[in-house]
Amino acid sequence: MVEINSSLCTGCGICKENCAVHAIVLNEDGTCRCNKTWCFGCGQCVAVCPTGATAMPGLEAPVEFDPASFELDPRVLLNAMRFRRSIRRFSGEKASRKELEMLLDAGRCAPTSSNSQSVGFTVLDREFETLRPKIWKAFARMAQENGRKLLYRRYENYLAGPGQPDTLFYGGNQMIAVTSEVRPDGGLALANMELMAHALGLGALYCGFAARAIEGDPELREYFGITEKRSLDGCLVVGHTGLKFYRTAPRNPARAAWQ
Ligand SMILES: Cc1cc2nc3c(=O)[nH]c(=O)nc-3n(C[C@H](O)[C@H](O)[C@H](O)COP(=O)(O)O)c2cc1C
Ligand code: SF4
Ligand code: SF4
Structure with missing residues (x-):
């Protein structure tokens, strides 16, 4: 090669x-x-x-290094990492195809174990509204099976119809599900994608509830290509948001051992 x-x-x-x-x-x-x-x-x-x-013939042409467009100010990078937030208020305006492609580019650039590059992306966009009720239903079943009454109430609210808070997707209508054959490769891709969403001015939300609901539902597993070999590493809801943040959110100090 x-x-x-x-x-x-x-x-x-x-x-x-x-x-x-x-x-x-x-x-x-x-x-x-x-x-x-x-x-x-x-x-x-x-x-x-x-x-x-x-x-490496057959692969994309490498991009030549250029300090002006490749070098990052570490303080700016850290600030971007500090300032990115989980978004729970999507406006309904979708990310463009170009923006979604930038997210995929960010994801596929992440390192993978032994360069396996096994990470797969399902961009749920056109079919989101078909899948929304199915994922909600799977979420409700999961909540019921685990005796999580408060979570189940979220589903009842969703069923109550328009005007009720959407506490699974928060008004989002695009989601990228990330699978891989080797953990934690998909998680690394997701982290890149979330940071890229922030750089693009988009909102993003790791939706663990959707991921667990999908994992527990045979039909959804098949839809997202989850097999014994390929696991679902996470779901990222993306889209525009009108929400503005004015400062970073406080975090614990690093739980670090200096030895
Ligand atoms: C793997 C993972 C799954 C998550 N799942 C959900 C979710 O299902 N719903 C939700 O509202 N937030 C979810 N979150 C967001 C976390 O609650 C959030 O990252 C945390 O509170 C810190 O806030 P920040 O992302 O704004 O820094 C998830 C985060 C991660 C990393
Ligand atoms: S393993 Fe990597 S560095 Fe070594 S020859 Fe192959 S592509 Fe080049
Ligand atoms: S780095 Fe390039 S020039 Fe140097 S030995 Fe390898 S192929 Fe040849």
């Missing part, structure tokens, strides 16, 4: 030293080649080669 252009390779050896699985080997003429048996496709040899001799 990795090709090395020998006319561009200077034999500097950086890719060879950096490869986690020693998949780069030396040719007799001092240039390098990739041993496909060992390569797990992480792409680091493409990213690290000073002359651009390495390539």
